[in-house]
Amino acid sequence: MLDIRAIRERREELEARLKTRDRSIDLAPIVKLDEKRRRLIAEVEGLKAERNRGSQEVGRRKKEGKDASDLLSHLSGISDRIGELDGEIRRLDEEIERLLSLLPNLPHPSVPTGPEENKVILREVGEKPVPDYPIKPHILVGEEKGILDFTRGAAMTGSRFPMYIGMGARLEMALINFMFTRHAKRGYTPVLPPFLANERSFYVSSQLPKFADDIYRIERDGLYLNPTAESLLVNIHRDEIIPADQLPKSYVAYTPCFRREAGSYGEEERGLIRVHQFNKVELFKFTTPESSYAELDSLIADAEEILKALRIHYRVVLLTTGDMAQQAAKTVDLEVYLPAQGRYYEVSSCSNCEDFQARRGNIRYRPSPKEKPRFVHTLNGSGVATSRLMAAILENNQTEDGRVLIPDVLQPMVEAVYV
RNA sequence: GGAGGGGUGGGAGAGCGGCCGAAUCCGCCAGUUUGGAGAACUGGUGUACUCUUCUGGGUACCGCGGGUUCAAAUCCCGCCCCCUCCGCCA
Numbered sequence: 203m204l205d206i207r208a209i210r211e212r213r214e215e216l217e218a219r220l221k222t223r224d225r226s227i228d229l230a231p232i233v234k235l236d237e238k239r240r241r242l243i244a245e246v247e248g249l250k251a252e253r254n255r256g257s258q259e260v261g262r263r264k265k266e267g268k269d270a271s272d273l274l275s276h277l278s279g280i281s282d283r284i285g286e287l288d289g290e291i292r293r294l295d296e297e298i299e300r301l302l303s304l305l306p307n308l309p310h311p312s313v314p315t316g317p318e319e320n321k322v323i324l325r326e327v328g329e330k331p332v333p334d335y336p337i338k339p340h341i342l343v344g345e346e347k348g349i350l351d352f353t354r355g356a357a358m359t360g361s362r363f364p365m366y367i368g369m370g371a372r373l374e375m376a377l378i379n380f381m382f383t384r385h386a387k388r389g390y391t392p393v394l395p396p397f398l399a400n401e402r403s404f405y406v407s408s409q410l411p412k413f414a415d416d417i418y419r420i421e422r423d424g425l426y427l428n429p430t431a432e433s434l435l436v437n438i439h440r441d442e443i444i445p446a447d448q449l450p451k452s453y454v455a456y457t458p459c460f461r462r463e464a465g466s467y468g469e470e471e472r473g474l475i476r477v478h479q480f481n482k483v484e485l486f487k488f489t490t491p492e493s494s495y496a497e498l499d500s501l502i503a504d505a506e507e508i509l510k511a512l513r514i515h516y517r518v519v520l521l522t523t524g525d526m527a528q529q530a531a532k533t534v535d536l537e538v539y540l541p542a543q544g545r546y547y548e549v550s551s552c553s554n555c556e557d558f559q560a561r562r563g564n565i566r567y568r569p570s571p572k573e574k575p576r577f578v579h580t581l582n583g584s585g586v587a588t589s590r591l592m593a594a595i596l597e598n599n600q601t602e603d604g605r606v607l608i609p610d611v612l613q614p615m616v617e618a619v620y621v
Numbered sequence: 622g623g624a625g626g627g628g629u630g631g632g633a634g635a636g637c638g639g640c641c642g643a644a645u646c647c648g649c650c651a652g653u654u655u656g657g658a659g660a661a662c663u664g665g666u667g668u669a670c671u672c673u674u675c676u677g678g679g680u681a682c683c684g685c686g687g688g689u690u691c692a693a694a695u696c697c698c699g700c701c702c703c704c705u706c707c708g709c710c711a
Contacts, residue, residue: 240670240671240672243670243671243672243680244671244672244679246680247670247671247672247679247680247681248679248680250679250680250681251678251679251680253691253692254679254680254692256691256692257639257691257692258639258640258692259691260639260691260692261639261640261691261692262639262640264639265639270691273691274691275691276691277691277692278690278691280691281690281691281692443631443668571649571650571666572650572651574668575668
């Protein structure tokens with residue numbers, strides 16, 4: 203959520219920046235409604251002040267046993283008018299809120315503008331595997347070795363609900379545990395949040411109202427299935443004023459993630475690449491505005507650390523204004539290489555949302571005891587998403603004789619060296 | 622799911638429909654005192670919106686949303702959450 207005051211005062215500047223994300227954005231209707239709203243507030247508050255004075259006078263007269271009927275009828279009229287104005291203001295509030303809730307965050311100046319193709323590859327880490335023997339797609343390896351079962355998963359639930367079995371299940375659990383523990387040791391407070399949450403929570407994360415089609419809803423109970431732990435973690439400190447000396451606050455969570463993935467998928471996204479349910483370890487930080495970009499760098503480094511420990515080649519990509527999530531001011535993706543498809547796939551998306559979510563969730567801190575509360579900055583990043591990570595291991599670690607080498611840090615956990 | 626109890630300012634905790642944005646205590650901030658700290662004393666200490674900006678004024682907020690009334694923390698209705706007991710259950 204953007205600050206309506208900033209829109210009011212620096213409309214042209216903000217509009218120009220927002221247009222780099224979506225050319226159709228027009229702030230004029232919001233500004234107009236805001237002006238009308240403030241005009242009505244001035245009017246109704248004057249009337250309320252008059253009513254308050256009048257009501258006190260009524261009380262005084264009644265105590266003295268005097269007649270107040272003339273005042274009563276006058277005040278009754280005022281109250282009716284107040285009711286009308288309050289109703290009108292409320293409708294304006296709702297409409298302004300609705301329009302604001304659809305606007306994206308202001309992009310950071312360092313973010314390249316334009317469509318996805320303009321993204322900037324910041325660096326590549328590790329060596330891109332160039333095997334001189336054929337690499338089977340992970341989907342094939344997984345089925346041949348009996349560690350991934352897409353058929354039974356589909357029968358049980360539906361397509362793109364993969365089942366991990368045998369060493370597949372052990373390896374997936376090991377990955378989750380490895381990442382979760384690693385981040386916890388690096389200072390992130392470990393969290394296992396609820397996997398369902400209510401509408402307000404998803405509004406704060408800004409999953410709602412704009413992206414309702416992407417998440418599963420449990421109609422009967424008014425709850426939604428978690429699509430990313432970001433949606434849950436941002437709500438930990440909702441409506442709180444965090445003591446400044448507690449910032450930054452860092453959390454790591456494990457959750458399964460459920461996504462409807464409405465729309466079509468390509469042939470190349472079969473297998474574990476795009477699924478309705480996957481596992482993810484998520485990093486989240488609450489910081490001061492001054493430190494949020496330094497914290498973004500360290501969050502990215504923490505996510506990278508996982509890929510380094512697993513010895514997987516990856517690249518670091520700076521997303522463009524047109525490609526970021528609504529709430530993000532700046533996003534950096536980590537992409538792993540899948541040799542069988544000769545393509546990179548995102549396994550982590552690290553964003554600084556600045557005060558966008560904090561404003562929605564009313565999450566603040568007090569810089570010093572004397573100062574007013576300010577909104578915190580929130581950051582999130584996958585650390586990282588498995589399913590895709592699993593696919594990367596199954597393809598990158600294939601040996602010439604058809605085995606899959608388990609990353610050495612995981613070997614003790616699964617009590618095996620090869621799959 | 623059933624029965625009962627409860628949600629008030631950072632915390633605890635009062636509050637006959639008008640004198641209640643709300644007593645009191647604790648905490649916190651500033652000052653006095655002290656070699657320093659503590660104690661004690663004095664003063665201050667919510668949030669948001671809005672108008673004016675030099676000072677400041679107005680409005681709203683006592684779980685949430687409605688209603689009654691000139692006027693609601695206080696009365697009525699609905700919902701949510703917490704606690705206790707019963708039932709069910711991993």
